[in-house]
Structure formats: C-alpha cells, structure tokens
Amino acid sequence: MSEPVTLYVCTTCRDAADPADGPRAGARLHDALAAALAARPGAPVRIAPVECLSVCKRACTVAVASPGRWTYVYGDLDPATSAEIILEGIGRYAGTPDGLVPWRERPQEFRKGVVARIPPAPGLS
Template sequence: MAVTTSGETTLFVCVTCRGQTTDAGHDEQPRPGTRLLAAINSTLDALREGLAIEPVECLSNCNRSCTVAVTAPGKWTYVLGALDPDLHVEDVLTFARLHRAHEAGLPAWRERPEHIRKNTISRVPPLPSRTPEEVSQQ
C-alpha cells in the first residue's frame, strides 16, 4: 500500500468485487472491481487531484459490490457500494472530492450524487485524537 501525504484523501477500491450480476463462469473477464479501478485511474488527472487511489482486496461488502471506501486522517470514513464500473466513476470521484473538501469529511447529503446517497453502506467516525487514557477517563 502506498504512503499518502498527511491530510490526503484516500479512495480504496476493492479489486476482488465481482459485482451483483457477474456470472461466476466468466472468470476470464476482469472483475468489476478491477474495471472500476481502471476506469477511475483513466480519468483526467484534475478529477483525481488530491486523491490517493489504492486497490485493496475485499472490503467485505460482497452482497452490495462493487465497493469503495473514502477516508482521510481525522475525517469520517465512508463505504460505498452497488457501484457499476460503467456508470458510477464520476459519482465516486465527485463524492471523494466533496469528502476531501469538507473539514470533517462529511459532505452535505444533498450535494452527494444520487447513487451515492442511496448506496452508502456505512460511515465510520475518525479515530479519537485523545490518548486511550484520556478516553477512558470520560
């Protein structure tokens, strides 16, 4: 995994995702997750500016794959699913840029692409900036 610069937003793309309609008998074809990664990487550099794009193996969302996760230090992490590599590249990148632009990584719901609004699997709070001792004293 590549090292990202401090504050950089990372877009993790599951490359093992098979997708909802993939026939298991067609293993010679690239998996939809791999196709999604390739499609994201082939977009204009300006659309990916400030984003680290990282392939990962399995985000454990197989029932609603293709799946990506968007995160940054000190910000909320989002897991997004039910993505189609032929339809949702722009949606994913738009959401990642909105996440990057928001101080806490919480883009306004209405600003998110419709497919992302309907297919957000989870959001995870940032790790506490306090020490474990400070957390346990509360």
C-alpha cells in the same frame, strides 16, 4: 486540505455477469477510476486497490478515508459509469474539514449506496 483523501477500491468485487476468466467488476472500476483521476491533475485523491472490503452483496464497493475525517463505505457502484460520479463525491468530501458532506450535496449514488459511516479514529484528528 492537508493530506490527500484515500479512495480504497475493492478489486475483487464480482458482478453476476463477470466471466470466470475475465477481470472482475471491482478491477474494472479501479481501472476506470485511475483513468478518470489521471485526467484531473492535482486532484487531492489517492487511489488504493484492496483485495476485499467484505461487502460482497453490494458490489462494486469503495471506501473513502482521510485523517481526522469520517470514513464512508459505498456499494452498488457501476464499474462502467461510476468513476466520474465517485470522483465528484470525493471532491466534495475533500472540501470538508470533517468529511461530513450535507446529504443533498452528495451524488445520488452516494445517498443510495452508503454502507457505513465510521467516525474518525481517536487521536488522529
């Protein structure tokens, strides 16, 4: 693999149970992913927090992108339990030349939570 996969994490996603003054579910998911990634030295993943992915009805939401590969947006992720599952799915994505992971090889959360699949940008493959 040439470049690391970028995992965009919406840090403004809010869970219905989030207190008004506490960290939002998206920020908690970002923190959990950063901790899980730190335990995987050399993993080909870069985490980038973003303020909004505009998928508010499907919180928590992440997007996975890499030059020359399809981009995926996933929602309905649990900030308390999804970090390892997300990194497992991203590892499978990183192992493909085009980002297309066979349906049966995707984690269940990715199969059920896919929001969008976007083709590689022209001229970047």
